[in-house]
Amino acid sequence: MTQERTFSSFGFHDCLMRAIDEMGYVKPTPIQLSAIPLVLAGHDVMGAAQTGTGKTASFGLPLLERLIPFANASASPARHPVRALILTPTRELADQVHVNLQAYCKYAGLRTACVFGGVDIRSQADTLRRGIEVLVATPGRLLDHIEQKNTQLSQVQVVVLDEADRMLDMGFLPDISRILKLLPRERQSLMFSATFSPEIKSLAANFLNDPKLVEVARENSTAKTITQRLYEVHDSEKVDALMDLLEEDRCEEAKNILVFVNSKITCRRLTRVLDHNGFKVDSIHGDKTQDERLKTLEAFKSGDIKVLVATDVAARGLDIAELPVVINFDVPFNAE
Numbered sequence: 001m002t003q004e005r006t007f008s009s010f011g012f013h014d015c016l017m018r019a020i021d022e023m024g025y026v027k028p029t030p031i032q033l034s035a036i037p038l039v040l041a042g043h044d045v046m047g048a049a050q051t052g053t054g055k056t057a058s059f060g061l062p063l064l065e066r067l068i069p070f071a072n073a074s075a076s077p078a079r080h081p082v083r084a085l086i087l088t089p090t091r092e093l094a095d096q097v098h099v100n101l102q103a104y105c106k107y108a109g110l111r112t113a114c115v116f117g118g119v120d121i122r123s124q125a126d127t128l129r130r131g132i133e134v135l136v137a138t139p140g141r142l143l144d145h146i147e148q149k150n151t152q153l154s155q156v157q158v159v160v161l162d163e164a165d166r167m168l169d170m171g172f173l174p175d176i177s178r179i180l181k182l183l184p185r186e187r188q189s190l191m192f193s194a195t196f197s198p199e200i201k202s203l204a205a206n207f208l209n210d211p212k213l214v215e216v217a218r219e220n221s222t223a224k225t226i227t228q229r230l231y232e233v234h235d236s237e238k239v240d241a242l243m244d245l246l247e248e249d250r251c252e253e254a255k256n257i258l259v260f261v262n263s264k265i266t267c268r269r270l271t272r273v274l275d276h277n278g279f280k281v282d283s284i285h286g287d288k289t290q291d292e293r294l295k296t297l298e299a300f301k302s303g304d305i306k307v308l309v310a311t312d313v314a315a316r317g318l319d320i321a322e323l324p325v326v327i328n329f330d331v332p333f334n335a336e
Contacts, residue, residue: 007061010036013068015107016061023103029054030216036062039190044211046204047192053216055162056100059086059190063158064105066188067133071109080111080131081155085183087139087176089166091116091290092297097162098136110134117141118290125150139167139175146182153182161207164193165200173203180207239273242329246279246307254324256300259309262330270329271309281307 005028007020028036031049038045039062049055063084072079086101088094098114105112111132115124117140124141128151135142135151145151159180161167167176189208193200204211233241242259251257261267264285274281282296282305300308309329 005033010040010061012061012065013108015068015109016065016104019104019106019108020061022106025057029058031055031214032058032061034214034216035059038212038214039063039188040065042066042188044188044208045190046196046208046211046213047190048194048196048213048215049192050194055192056097057104059160059162059192060097060101060104063160063190064101064108064110064134066158067110068108070133073109077129077131080133082132082135082151082153083155084134084158084160085153085156085179086134086136086160086162087142087167087179088136088162089138089170089172090163091118091138092284092293093163094136094138095294101134101136105134112136115141115145116290117144118293121145121148139172139179142179143175146179153179154184156183156187158188158190159183161189161191161193161203164191164203165195165197168197168199168203176203238329239270242270242327243277245327246274251325255303255306256323257307257325257327258323259307259327259329260312261309262312264311266330267309267311274307274309279307280305281309284308284310286311 007025007028008017010028012020031047031053035045035047035055035058039059045059047055047058049058067083070083074080086097088097094114094116098112101112111130112134113124113127113132114136115128116138121141121144125145125148128135128145137145146153161176167173189211191200191204191208191211231241231245245251246257259270261270264287267283267285271281271283282299284293284296288296296305296308299305
């Protein structure tokens with residue numbers, strides 16, 4: 001009978017284990033069990049993992065473990081070069097990944113920063129110029145900082161592409177290529193994607209060196225804890241069908257309901273209709289500022305907002321624990 005693996009079995013430094021224990025992590029998820037030993041061993045990794053499977057810890061914890069020997073208390077920025085770079089497609093995912101990494105390295109003496117568009121670039125520049133070891137960034141804003149000479153990437157040892165499929169969907173390939181050319185040739189590269197399309201495989205061939213493949217779920221499979229229901233209705237009946245659905249017992253009892261739409265116009269219109277009908281509702285879409293998005297998301301998580309209407313691009317990477325109901329008002333453009 002094999003003994004069940006715990007986080008203590010990975011051999012992490014005491015400072016990381018202290019943070020892991022405080023966060024309540026005990027039993028690693030399948031992606032963590034498979035990926036952590038490979039990352040610790042220095043391999044390039046290509047991981048198939050959906051949001052919510054624990055992939056941030058699967059690359060974040062071993063990445064920090066490898067950087068702990070470089071931790072120092074010096075005030076000199078030169079002693080704190082960027083050694084790990086995590087690229088994400090959206091502001092929300094960047095912020096979420098950064099929050100997790102901050103918690104993981106709470107006692108490790110490593111500096112972290114997160115940069116994305118939609119907010120004042122000057123405060124980000126000040127943080128970067130003081131020196132940080134771990135940088136989480138969206139591609140466009142990172143290039144802005146590089147052009148302004150607020151940071152440089154010549155000492156990066158580990159680079160992570162998180163949600164690589166979404167980055168390609170959003171047209172980030174030219175930006176990613178520019179960034180990768182600024183990194184040292186000798187580095188560890190990790191890529192996580194929900195799908196392995198031909199485009200993703202092509203990117204992996206150029207980006208990774210003899211990668212180890214980690215797959216924790218069959219392609220396009222749904223988690224066993226999810227029950228799916230399909231309603232066939234005409235476009236003209238969709239709003240009424242949604243209202244009926246929201247008044248069902250299951251939705252009445254749910255603390256949070258997330259409704260996905262395909263466009264900002266639909267997002268605004270549907271939010272107005274639901275608000276007019278007495279629902280506690282708000283929206284997330286590309287025209288909202290980062291501050292507005294974060295406030296809306298916090299209100300949704302706390303239960304002050306019951307229904308959140310979101311475009312799929314704006315909401316990719318949102319991590320909301322035990323979200324009871326998700327409704328695809330529109331069929332997603334990308335089936336995966």
